[in-house]
Amino acid sequence: MKHLIDIMDLTVDELDAMIATALDIIGNPVKYSEACRGKKLATLFFEPSTRTRLSFEAAMYELGGNVLSVSSGASSSAAKGESVADTARVVSCYADIIAMRHPKEGAPVVAMRNASIPVINAGDGGHSHPTQTLADLLTIRREKGSFENLTVGLCGDLRFGRTVHSLLLAMSRYAGVRFVMISPEELSLPHYLISDVLEPNGIPYEEMRDLDAAMPQLDILYMTRVQRERFFNEADYIRLKDAYILTPEKLVSAKPDLCIMHPLPRVNEISVAVDDDPRACYFKQVLNGKYMRMALILKLLEVKV
């Protein structure tokens, strides 16, 4: 039985196959509309989320399946002190596949070890969010046609931004990719990603503090939100939250085919004036996320269409 806990659980070949499935779903939605008839997805969300939970549920409905949903920890038996292990065992009796979001890092690993059905990590604290990376990868594939020879700018909260870490890991497996990390020093990329991933694999990278200076070379600009919930100290959050804001003026020096991405929700790090720019891809990411979650559910349930 296969699970998805971390984006690196998937080989490049598996990712390519899932992207092919997602593109086929986009082209032939009717072909997949009954693919999961009689199957149930349990969405166990012990932390607030709108997009991810709705995306999973929409994905399952569009495959003809059904959904059982826990939308907050307060409304579940977790509030009574039930362990993640017990929750996974119990839900395995009701559903065919689990998508779990949990504030504690590693909770999906515990669920995976105790469930008798596939488990998808839908975000565990600041650690990992592999299905967001699936959305990001399909977006890059559709916008750029390939993953190779791209200069990827990562901007904002690179220290706590789990989507940035997963995207960097996933993209580092493709030839000719280079990274430009744009952040204040306090929110710079964790050093282990440089020492364990970029340097041993000879992947070029540059750390910059100035978004304007970085802009002209970028093929992809991945903006992130400085998240209040990742800080222990409110004063640090307030000081850093507005550090990097993307505006139409900043885009003047950007490439005409730049792909602007953001995992959402945005607070103010991308001005709404950018939304009408044809290079803004962040709402396309949302739609692509649904298609990749459909492809993932099909893969983990071993449904052939």
Next chain:
Amino acid sequence: MIIGQIRDGIVLDHITAGRAMEIYHVLHLGELDCMVAMIQNTDSVKMGRKDIIKIGQVIDLDFAVLGYLDPGITVNVIRDGALVKREHLSLPAFLRGVIRCKNPRCITSTEQEIVHEFRLTDPAKRTYRCVYCDTVAGREP
């Protein structure tokens, strides 16, 4: 200073100088009712200085714990005065219930029944990461 040979027991040799006391405590050697001798800062051709622990009975040792604490240790098992087994330790690929994750956001911090587990991710730097949250083990080996 003369410490005699043991007839049945274990000799932990090539302990990094200064580490013997830590190993003595981690292995709970003070709870044994047999002879235990600890030699610190003795001369070593290979290491310059080293520690040695001699245990006067053959006990079950957790090689994962020992390997993590000091992978250069040699374990010699003595029976009837003869060396019957010599084990050269190495860094264990996996640690279960040996060290604890210090990340307050890790699931192991709230669910007490979960056994803390770490995997060796970089042997050259002796880096262990929590299998749940990927946090690097706090102790510098």
